[in-house]
Amino acid sequence: MTLAERLTRLRYNRVPDHLLGEILAKNWTDNLVPFAFLIVVVATFGTLLPGFFSTASVIDTTRQLGEFLIVVIGLTVVIIGGGIDLSVGSIFALSAFSTLMTIYVGGASPGVALAAALGSGALFGAFNGFLVGYLRLRAFLTTLVTLIIGRSLYDILITTWGTRLQSSPIFNDSFDAIGMNSVAGLPISAWIAVAFTILAHLMMSRSRMGWHFTAVGGARRSAYNVGIDVRRAVFLTYVISGVSSGLAGYLFAARLSGVGPGTGWGLELSALTAAVVGGNSLGGGRGSIPKGLMGALAVLLTTNGLIRMGAGTGTSQMVVGLMLAAAIILDVRWLKNRHKVLSEVYVAPLHHAMQPAVSAQPGSGTSYALNDALASAEPIALGTVEGPEDVILDADDNLYAGTRHGEIVRWFAPDYTRSEVFSHIGGFPLGLAMDRAGQIVTCVGAMGLYGVSKAGEVTELATETRRSLLSVVDDARLRDPNDCDIGPDGRIWFTDSTTRYDAHDWALDSIESRPTGRLLVHDPKTGKTRTVLKKLRYANGVCLSHDGQSLLIAESWACTVHRYWIAGPKEGQLETVIRDMPGYPDNINRASDGTYWMAWLGMRTPSFDLALRHPAMRRRMTRNLPQDEWLFPNINTGGVVKFDDTGRIIATMGDLGGAAHPMVTSIREHKGWLYIGGILNNRIGRIRLPGADPDWTSWESYWGARP
Amino acid sequence: MTTTQRLRPRATQEGIVLLMALLLFAGFTVTLDGFLSAANLLNIVRSVSVLGVLAAGMAIVVIGRGIDLSMISIMVVTVAIQLQVMHGGWSTGAAMALAVAIALGLGAMNGYMVAYAGVSALFATLASGAFIFGFVRSQILRQDSITLPDDATTLLALGSARVLGLPLDVLAFAFVVVLGWAALRWTRQGRFLYLMGDNFQAARTTGIPVRPLIVVSFMASAVLAWAAGLTSAISLQSVNTRIVNSTLLYDVILVVVIGGIGLSGGKGGMRNVVVGAFLIGVLLNGMTILNLPNIHQNLIRSVILLAAIILDGQLNPRDEQTSQQGDI
Amino acid sequence: MKTSIKASLKTGLLAAACTMAGTLALTAQEAAFDNPGPEAYANALEGRRVVLIPMTMGFDLAQGWNYFIGEEVRQFGGIWETRDPNWSVDAGAQAITDLIASADKPDVIIVQSPDLNSYSRLYRRAQEAGIFVIQLDNPSNYASDVFAGSNWQTLGELETQAVIDHCGEDSSKKIGVIQGDQVNSSSVDQWAGVQAVLERNPGWTVAGTGDSNWDPTTARNVAATILQQNPDICGIVDFWDATAQGTAAAVRDAGLQDQVFIATTGSGETIDCKLLENGTFGAVVMSELPRQSQDTVAAIKLLLQSGAAPGDASMYLYTAERARTAADLTPTTCWDQAAIEARAAD
Structure with a gap:
């Protein structure tokens, strides 16, 4: 390797480029824009204002933040539910008024006042909710009108009762304490706001009700069609917003113990600004409580900071307007381009130097030299099957294969012309295996490991494993389960090819050539699944050796077959059996003579091998070229290889014309025949194996002769 | 269309509101002395003229499925700058040209944000309204209120001019309504605006230049905002920027919507603006004659508006199958 | 009767202010005498921080106050600041709250109350924090140290x-x-x-x-x-x-x-x-803004020299006002905002 190539290797294999894409792919990066905003705001005012971070200042800020935050959170819930509540300022004022009336005219306790405040908030919210939810009026317009109704009601009340309220002889120390005192350094109102925020977040992210709100906001029609009570959900969002404004009004009354005609005036605009600056989409479905929190912080700190700087009339509007515009434009651009950016930066190729392969040229005389044996395979289900990645046969010689339509189809022996849908799974079944009881175990793409009983009933076996500590992508999920096999003790060993790409994006994984494949084991007795091996370059076929002591594992993009010992003195050790093959290995299965069959899904090419040593070139390629002009592994020619336990190649078969079996993903020997599957093929092929044991079946080789 | 359908026209919001306004009108005529006098009728029209001009501008944007929350800001800002430069010695014509240019620029900015940056109109104009007012008020204007300069004789004369006994603001309202009606009815752009508001994707696919059209609609609303502000300033001989903090914007939206121009676009026209303004005008006038305090007027007005909206909701219900996501 | 009491109160305060001014004049002439006045005056007032919080800075009243009161505060060596709530009651409350909490507390705040009730508690808190509260022009239901302005x-x-x-x-x-x-x-x-x-x-x-x-x-x-x-x-x-x-x-x-x-x-x-x-x-x-401002200035000076703590007393300085018509206009009846701005810009 030249120095330049070493440096390239250092650069691309040591710098974790892939993390950027993985982070961007996270849902929480939606919060990056508002979070950046918040940081900028805090940094700006922290620099401009001396004492911005002083304890007294922070405490007073949190006291005001409490009320504002609660209003914003209520509004956020409505917005997520696809509505809008402009009447929050009026509810706020009315609730503050009822609080003060209860205490200073009614002479009641703060608890009763709280009930009065929340009650009036809930009542007003229910009114809004009834109009918008049940009468299905337009939210914007309706709450605009209720805003004015509430405001004029409040003005009438304050005019009528204002004097009584102001001249009240009552002093209520416990009520004053709520507004003035602190617990553990934070004002009581701030604690209430914190508790309220956490509660709201749990409600929105963890409860059925919250999910319903999000569903209704995201797609009202779909929510209705899946049976969610849309009207009730909408109604409830407004009640929640009303209660929030009510609580905020109560805290406001406790803080200032007075209300005036201007109380809560214009609150709807600042609350709306906060919710939007936080990144909540108006129209619903996309938003969260933390976003509301960040927006509330950014807006309150800005207006507060500007007041403290003594800024002139209009400055605050200017800055908030600018902030809103910037936040919205950024958010819109982000939403629009996130996908593009993601697809640009997600692919982060590694330097991977493949060693020269033995030639597979027909007639080259090497053990890998391809012949044309598969071209004459006898077709089964020609043109009626799509994508039989793997095939398997039962004791009655019936043939099973998964299809692209999410089914396992059964063809009946002996001529395999009749077929039926054996079982509907819903995902693309890939690797198949059969356990002692005759149950089919299958790896379903993007779903997990499933069992299908003889009666065709589907059971979920494993859909997740333990999450790695430092992985950014959620590798608890089984993203690309590919092939499985069953040990003598019933444990199911299976591969998960990559944690970075979905099954249909396998080509991107090959271009990236990053080892993220895994070997996992599922124990049906305990129901537990754990990860056994990591860092495989597209972990693919897995096959239990004839002695039951080890597994043969195909690593596709490394063109390597490994042996992993699961029993005996070498248990837990990994050794390489075959390396530097000229083809990309796929499934491996047992052969009747004590050796193994292996499918080649494609052949290595010098051009792609060279590309693998030039990660920068591959990155440019994925960014600048349309997908159909990329360099891919050659999957137009595949083959079948037979090898023994030592890794010696015994035979190689191919289809040189590519008409019948260009790409082979699986092979299964059964009673003297070899059945051939291909994930992109429109048929299952079979060829007679001269000299093979005509009675040998794979099932018996695993589980012994039938009684 | 069958005969029965023709005899029983579908109750539209416009029809309901017109009926309500007529009922109120009849009620006030019977109960209030002097309500029906020519002078009072002029008062009614006059009290909603500026509102009507603003509503006409809003209607144009709303028909194209937008909304312009920055109208009041633009109105205040353009007129305030116009008067301020006149105090600084500019001629009336030059100051007016400057104000119109600023209005067009601000409208284009709004339109650009909506059409090209892809921001929803609600947010774009909410933000721009706050920014425009905040920027001009804090950086350019010194105080809330600016008077018409004494030497602005042309404008002062306009304030007292009467054509057919009608003052400037009523004429302006009438002119804008006729012009708007003609533009929406007879120009290609006007028809395109309806098509765009009714089905944006279809309009776009058909090859209608939707983006420039959006920009033009916002520019129209901005210029009408300036016109409304100028007529108001001429009549009052001053402009008070504090009006930005009032409920005027909400009133404008309500006139548009209760008149029957749906916020989802593609529907209505200048006739609806007139009907909406008529209801508001009759209400305000009657209640003022009754010496009702402002706060009670607000309550009564908003409850009547709510009734109109509920009635419309009952007569033209939306359901879960047809309502669109993001349609608030 | 009520008015006359107010008037006499006001006259008293004005007299006090005038006396002080007179004392100053004397000091200048007879420098030989050891007059404690200037020193006491300077000690009591220099470096004191006075903050004006009107309902908005954007109207003529606030501009006038800013000029007339601010000028004198700066003259006696005080620090003069304003806050602009821009008609928002809540923003005004925030401004007062922040002043109370700030590290360098002001010595006097001058507030134009937006309504009778909203700031009452904040006034009490400010006084408890050692800040004199002068309410200007708009009354509230809380009797702070001084009210100055119109009835x-x-x-x-x-x-x-x-x-x-x-x-x-x-x-x-x-x-x-x-x-x-x-x-x-x-x-x-x-x-x-x-x-x-x-x-x-x-x-x-x-x-x-x-x-x-x-x-x-x-x-x-x-x-x-x-x-x-x-x-x-x-x-x-x-x-x-x-x-x-x-x-x-x-x-x-x-x-x-x-x-x-x-x-x-x-x-x-x-x-x-x-x-x-x-x-x-x-x-x-x-509302006779220059005189109203002068009352306020006198109140600041007296409060800061009185040695009293905030909240000890509450006083009312109603400005004498009358209806003016075209007949009694003189060139000095009105003050000119443009002129103020021009002078402030110098």
């Missing part, structure tokens, strides 16, 4: 009296009133003043009234309706000069300029004089 009821009385005086007993004895909002005390108290005068003048009635909601356009519409219903009205009381311009527009439109007399209140900025001069307004009860 709104007196304003209402003066306006109404001006209309009655002008119209005379031979007129229709009908007046119109354009109120503010019937919610804020500036509106409610003036209305009480109107009622008080009408009680003293039997036969006079309010023919029509309405609310401007502090908006000139609304004022114009309301006034137009009142005039149309009662064309024989002889005068209109409008509670604010800004809205009175709308009322005047309605009068102009109705062609009743010569018949209807408009009385209103104002800060006494040049515009008031101009509108009096050209006959738009009949009378303006001016």
Whole structure:
């Protein structure tokens, strides 16, 4: 390797480029824009204002933040539910008024006042909710009108009762304490706001009700069609917003113990600004409580900071307007381009130097030299099957294969012309295996490991494993389960090819050539699944050796077959059996003579091998070229290889014309025949194996002769 | 269309509101002395003229499925700058040209944000309204209120001019309504605006230049905002920027919507603006004659508006199958 | 009686201020004497921080206060600052709260209360934190250290009296009133003043009234309706000069300029004089801003030298006001905001 190539290797294999894409792919990066905003705001005012971070200042800020935050959170819930509540300022004022009336005219306790405040908030919210939810009026317009109704009601009340309220002889120390005192350094109102925020977040992210709100906001029609009570959900969002404004009004009354005609005036605009600056989409479905929190912080700190700087009339509007515009434009651009950016930066190729392969040229005389044996395979289900990645046969010689339509189809022996849908799974079944009881175990793409009983009933076996500590992508999920096999003790060993790409994006994984494949084991007795091996370059076929002591594992993009010992003195050790093959290995299965069959899904090419040593070139390629002009592994020619336990190649078969079996993903020997599957093929092929044991079946080789 | 359908026209919001306004009108005529006098009728029209001009501008944007929350800001800002430069010695014509240019620029900015940056109109104009007012008020204007300069004789004369006994603001309202009606009815752009508001994707696919059209609609609303502000300033001989903090914007939206121009676009026209303004005008006038305090007027007005909206909701219900996501 | 007490109180304070000024003058001449005055004055006032929080900085009153009070505070070596809530009660509350919590607390805050109640508790908290609270122009239900400015009821009385005086007993004895909002005390108290005068003048009635909601356009519409219903009205009381311009527009439109007399209140900025001069307004009860500011300055000086703690006493400095008409205008009656700005810019 030249120095330049070493440096390239250092650069691309040591710098974790892939993390950027993985982070961007996270849902929480939606919060990056508002979070950046918040940081900028805090940094700006922290620099401009001396004492911005002083304890007294922070405490007073949190006291005001409490009320504002609660209003914003209520509004956020409505917005997520696809509505809008402009009447929050009026509810706020009315609730503050009822609080003060209860205490200073009614002479009641703060608890009763709280009930009065929340009650009036809930009542007003229910009114809004009834109009918008049940009468299905337009939210914007309706709450605009209720805003004015509430405001004029409040003005009438304050005019009528204002004097009584102001001249009240009552002093209520416990009520004053709520507004003035602190617990553990934070004002009581701030604690209430914190508790309220956490509660709201749990409600929105963890409860059925919250999910319903999000569903209704995201797609009202779909929510209705899946049976969610849309009207009730909408109604409830407004009640929640009303209660929030009510609580905020109560805290406001406790803080200032007075209300005036201007109380809560214009609150709807600042609350709306906060919710939007936080990144909540108006129209619903996309938003969260933390976003509301960040927006509330950014807006309150800005207006507060500007007041403290003594800024002139209009400055605050200017800055908030600018902030809103910037936040919205950024958010819109982000939403629009996130996908593009993601697809640009997600692919982060590694330097991977493949060693020269033995030639597979027909007639080259090497053990890998391809012949044309598969071209004459006898077709089964020609043109009626799509994508039989793997095939398997039962004791009655019936043939099973998964299809692209999410089914396992059964063809009946002996001529395999009749077929039926054996079982509907819903995902693309890939690797198949059969356990002692005759149950089919299958790896379903993007779903997990499933069992299908003889009666065709589907059971979920494993859909997740333990999450790695430092992985950014959620590798608890089984993203690309590919092939499985069953040990003598019933444990199911299976591969998960990559944690970075979905099954249909396998080509991107090959271009990236990053080892993220895994070997996992599922124990049906305990129901537990754990990860056994990591860092495989597209972990693919897995096959239990004839002695039951080890597994043969195909690593596709490394063109390597490994042996992993699961029993005996070498248990837990990994050794390489075959390396530097000229083809990309796929499934491996047992052969009747004590050796193994292996499918080649494609052949290595010098051009792609060279590309693998030039990660920068591959990155440019994925960014600048349309997908159909990329360099891919050659999957137009595949083959079948037979090898023994030592890794010696015994035979190689191919289809040189590519008409019948260009790409082979699986092979299964059964009673003297070899059945051939291909994930992109429109048929299952079979060829007679001269000299093979005509009675040998794979099932018996695993589980012994039938009684 | 069958005969029965023709005899029983579908109750539209416009029809309901017109009926309500007529009922109120009849009620006030019977109960209030002097309500029906020519002078009072002029008062009614006059009290909603500026509102009507603003509503006409809003209607144009709303028909194209937008909304312009920055109208009041633009109105205040353009007129305030116009008067301020006149105090600084500019001629009336030059100051007016400057104000119109600023209005067009601000409208284009709004339109650009909506059409090209892809921001929803609600947010774009909410933000721009706050920014425009905040920027001009804090950086350019010194105080809330600016008077018409004494030497602005042309404008002062306009304030007292009467054509057919009608003052400037009523004429302006009438002119804008006729012009708007003609533009929406007879120009290609006007028809395109309806098509765009009714089905944006279809309009776009058909090859209608939707983006420039959006920009033009916002520019129209901005210029009408300036016109409304100028007529108001001429009549009052001053402009008070504090009006930005009032409920005027909400009133404008309500006139548009209760008149029957749906916020989802593609529907209505200048006739609806007139009907909406008529209801508001009759209400305000009657209640003022009754010496009702402002706060009670607000309550009564908003409850009547709510009734109109509920009635419309009952007569033209939306359901879960047809309502669109993001349609608030 | 009440007024006279207020007047004497005010006179007392003014006298105190004058005495001090006199002392200063003496000191300058007789430097040989060891006069403790200048030193005590400087010690008590130098470096003291005074903050003005009006309802907004964007109107003539606040600009005037900023100039007249600010000038003196800077002269005695104090630190002068303003905050701008821009008509938002909540923003004003935030500003006061932040001042109370700030590390370098102000010594005096001057607040124009937006309503009777909203800031009451904050005033108490400020006093507890050692800050003197001067309420300027708008009252609240909390008696802070000093209130300086107008008695709104007196304003209402003066306006109404001006209309009655002008119209005379031979007129229709009908007046119109354009109120503010019937919610804020500036509106409610003036209305009480109107009622008080009408009680003293039997036969006079309010023919029509309405609310401007502090908006000139609304004022114009309301006034137009009142005039149309009662064309024989002889005068209109409008509670604010800004809205009175709308009322005047309605009068102009109705062609009743010569018949209807408009009385209103104002800060006494040049515009008031101009509108009096050209006959738009009949009378303006001016809040005498320069003198009001001077009262406030005196209050600051006294409070800071008194040695008293905030909250020890509460005093009221009502500015003497009267209705001014075109007849008693002099070149110095009004103050000029443009001139102030020009001087401030120097």
